[in-house]
Amino acid sequence: MDDLVVLRVGTKILIPFILLFALYVQFHGDYGPGGGFQAGVIFAAAYVLYALVFGIGNALRVMPAKVVYACGAVGVMIFVGTGFVTMGLGGVFLDYNVLAHEPSHGQHYGIIAVELGVLVTVFGVMVAIFYAFAGRRRLDP
């Protein structure tokens, strides 16, 4: 794909916007449609686009497979871990009220935490699956 300059440049321009949009979807989830899951997918889509255009090798340099796999695992741990934190603070599992003095603030913190967990997992898993498929055969340009 060395000669597909338009594609490469276009991708380079697009990716930051996609990432930004993902972040918007993540943090605007409280107000409009969206949340960790969608954001994670969009994040992953940006990354996959990069890998498709610039080659898996470069994608691996950006984020080694190990890190991606770890993302998938860590996200779940963040989510479940939030539940343990609420238990440690005297509430029941995933009772965000105890996370702050004001219950509704607690809810906010809790939601941010678990949405982060979802984001990390979904991103990690999507990219990991893509790596796994791509890894079966050379997808490099």
Next chain:
Amino acid sequence: MTPGVLIATAMLLPVAGAFALLFWDKKPNVREAVTLITGAATFWHVYQLLPLVRSGLRPRLDLFEVLPGVQLAFEVEPLGMVFALVASFLWPITSLYAIGYMRGHHEENQTRFFFFFAVAIAGALGVAFSANLFTLFAFYEVLTLCTFPLVTHHQTEEAKKAGRIYLGILLTTSIGFQLLAIIWTWVLAGTVDFTDGGILAGTASAGVLSAILVLYVFGVGKAAVMPFHRWLPAAMVAPTPVSALLHAVAVVKAGVFTVLKVAVYVFGIDLLATLSATPWLAWVAATTIILGSLVAMTKDNLKARLAYSTISQLSYIVLGAMLANEWGIIGGGMHIAMHAFGKITLFFAAGAVMVAAHERNISQMHGLGRRMPITFGAFFIGALSIIGLPPAGGSWSKWFLGMGTLEAGQVGLLAVLMVSSLLGLYYLLEVPVKAFFFKPPADAHHAEGIHEAPMPMVIAMVVTATATLGLFLYPDLVFELMAMVIPGGAQ
């Protein structure tokens, strides 16, 4: 020792002995000493229960609840006492015999043989002492499973096939019919305890109870009522001591014992007499008696002939139970003991001929009597007992069975008993007659070196033959015990 401990010890001793002899695998003498000592000790413990039972007590041992409402429990009542005494008395004697036989026959895997032999005795005692149907069924199955390695002892193709038939029929009948009947009893009566006078009376219609009775009689495959008798001839591939003790005493008697016990303590004679299935089953038993005798006549192989004779004789006891009167029960119960002593003597003699003369077929035994007079003498006495002639014990049980048929008003059945005795006269006495009075065949050059079997076998034979005679002179003990089985007592 308290009665409970006695019961437990009596059953645990053979098991303990079995494991003990595994230790002395490499030392046959020690191993066999262990077997004999355990056997004697077991009998001694069982014997100590006798005075208690005779005084009217029912020694009891409750272990624990297996299922809610169903206990693993033991209770020694007179009928069980008879069976336990017979089995435990004959075990050390058979062990003595087996020592001579296994060595004389150069059998392999002798440790395994003695191990399962001992466990089988424990199973038989468990059946004898069981206080409820569940316990009885459990030990019945233990007995089936631990005799399987004995039947297939030689591990040949033939043994494998026999083992399949053995296990197939015994498990099919017990799981397919007997267990069904037991659970049905439990559903109807809410208990499976053996109780004087029965537990089933008034719980269901006569039709249902008849069906249950049929399930019991055919479900006890060990009683070898036709058409579920094929396992018994198949089991004859086992070494002769197995045939002698297990397939003439412990296993088959566990079967007929179960039938008697069910008749007396589950149905109760009174209920039994009213069921339409009872006379029908009596005739099934009668048919088995005649057919068994007829088939026995056609067999040239001595062990096969004895096996069919056993099938025939077992149905005497089933018949006794199905007569549903006191004489039938007493006669049936006594026949457990009488037939045991008689038949074991016959098997001992058959095994002795195999070890000493390597002959299995009756047609080859001409003239052997002169070389082995004790063996064939013992055979003669055993045969008398099976036929029911004085001076052997069998005459008593047959007498009471005959009285039972008359009391039941079944003259036809009396005729069956007579005919069967006549047939027995032929197929059993043929052997000693040929052995003593026929000339050895001209080509029997091997006959020169033949003499009596090894000493332990001869001793065992003499003991059982003497006991057979003794039971004619002193049948009181067995009679007395059996009379206690009948509610209100006999006479």
Next chain:
Amino acid sequence: MSQHLPVLIVVVPLLLAPLAALVGNWKAAWIVAAAASWWAFGVSIALVRRVLAEGTISYEIGGWAAPYGIEYRIDLVSAFVAMIVATIGAVAIIYARTSVRAEVSEDRGALFYSAFILCFTGLLGISVTGDVFNIFVFLEVSSLSAYALIAMGQDRRALTAAYQYLIMGSVGATFIVIGIGLMYSMTGTLNIADLAERLPAVADNRTIPVAFTFLTVGITLKLALFPLHLWLPNAYTYAPSAVTAFIASTATKVAVYLLLRFFFTVFGAEFSFEQMQLDKVLMPLALVAIVTMSLVAIYQDNVKRLLAYSSVAQIGYMVLGISFASVLGVTAGILHLFNHALMKGALFMAMGCVMYRVGSVRLERMKGLGKKMPWTMAAFVGGGLSLIGVPFTVGFVSKWYLVQAALERGMWPVAAVVMFGSLLAVIYVWKVVEVAYFQEADPDDDIREAPLGLLIPTWALVIASFYFGIDATTTADIATRAAEVLLGVGP
């Protein structure tokens, strides 16, 4: 801490599953997995004890009251099923350490254990939750991981087997979620207790019977009830031994639990069995499953496949119990959940031992194993006896209740079919025993007994299957009380 136990049984393993994937090397991952399994095992015992003492436990996750948030609602049935899953998981993980190392490549070890914990967690999650959608979520966790685990088998056919399972399982899951959706559209709630309250009011609307139908078909697919069992034999045959042992003993059990939960708690026995006439469908299917699948099992040459078909037949027993819709019948079903888990776990583990040493579980490769791997084959015989239903094994206990339930309803032909199934079990178990004990091994093979790492867990299950057969009062009591909870009778 202790008030959080209901949720901790699930979330601790769920936290550990990604950790196992993170640690990377298989040894560390195994330790994590073992910690998860044993933790859940301990908690499950505590939960059963607490439910027995205090009654149903409710835990409102997130602090939201019941129909609004997700509730964990643990009654005796949930606790009992969770205990079964946790017990088998705890034993299987020990077994896996040796077995998986031999069958799955080392670099996949960590992911393998992660998937193992996920499957385990999913099954636990299903059994303790009180919310139908939550059931679906955890069903997905357990199913997805199960597909992957099954695909890890050495044989290439494991992949197709897993694929087949994936397709059938996904159809099942879709049906379940359609059923849940339809119920939601009619009631607006997903909470089981709330659903049970609101469903009767709308039960006449077509939607509810259709929802019921979808749920039933979906669950029976997961359950592998005949004729929707096609995925099961391959999956069990080609999966790694530890996976087969675990999944065979737990996954279908949890599906049976779902059946119980939906039929009795959500829809109620009256709707399920009177309005929908469920018994008219389930009972024939169960009976056909018992007979045909046992027959098919007889003709298998691969012992794992043989056991798999036997599992389909055994599922028939459980469903049969449920189809009586009586306390006794449901008790039998619940008891058999536990009992079958023990015996099938033991049997598949024994086959894993054979796989470990011989590399195949085909019959012709198992000649003479009785001598070469005595402990392994003895374990197989022990499990096999239980499958047959010999007294003093758990299989007997199940059969006792099942036949009782049939006779209580007056359905003696059904009872006869149950017994017939046992007899077929005799044949297929004995087929293996004969090959292992009566055929001579290839003298060139240097097959040794399996390592202790495999034998100890195998024997733990064998001993348990005897222990709970000898003293069945505890399990029978729990099962009876659980059945009473489901049917809404008794205390």
Next chain:
Amino acid sequence: MIEFVDVALLVLLAITGVTIIRLRNLFAAVMMAGIYSLLSAALFVVMDAVDVAFTEAAVGAGISTVLMLGTLALVGHQEKKPRRPAIVPLFVVLVTGGILVYGTSQMPPFGHADNPIHQHVAPYYLEESEHDIEIPNVVTSVLSSYRGYDTMGETAVVFTAMVGVLLLLARGPLPRRVLLGGEWRTVRPGTTREELRAEAAHALDADGSDGDGSGGTTPGSPGSEDIVGEQGGKHG
């Protein structure tokens, strides 16, 4: 107007569905599946389920299309002709569809305020969410807080999917980027050991077993032995 959009979208969905079934070219089928997802996303928007539509668009039309293309790269583009017409599946599908139509025919009309789903539980969310959680998007408060535990389960499902895919597809240890002779190369850690094991695997393959799992377990993955993106460094 809304009805028209509904009908149009549904008809388009049906056409797309049938087309996917008829197509033998998998590449085209994957594209059509993407279209199908977009259409259903549009349908969800019409039904006011914006969050669901969003997810469907991102996952169904986006990522899963890429993954399916990844699969096609391994297995080829053409579907084999089925040996016999799939009568049984057709029957099952028809019966299922029939039952669904039957079952939903008495369902409360879509979007009606008197429906059970608008009477129970949901009103609580709508009324109390603002006060309980103080965020305007009720969907988020249901997903993350009221039913946060389900979302946790879903996260676990996603993670499970990764574990499953990696178990099936990942060969050996994870690939790594290393600088070799001034060039970036993607290699596996411990390559020498790997080579040894490859020999062992070869020996085992003779027995029909999968060896250490590094052999191509997926049918039709020729030449999959070579390492990921060997020349990828060129662009770095």
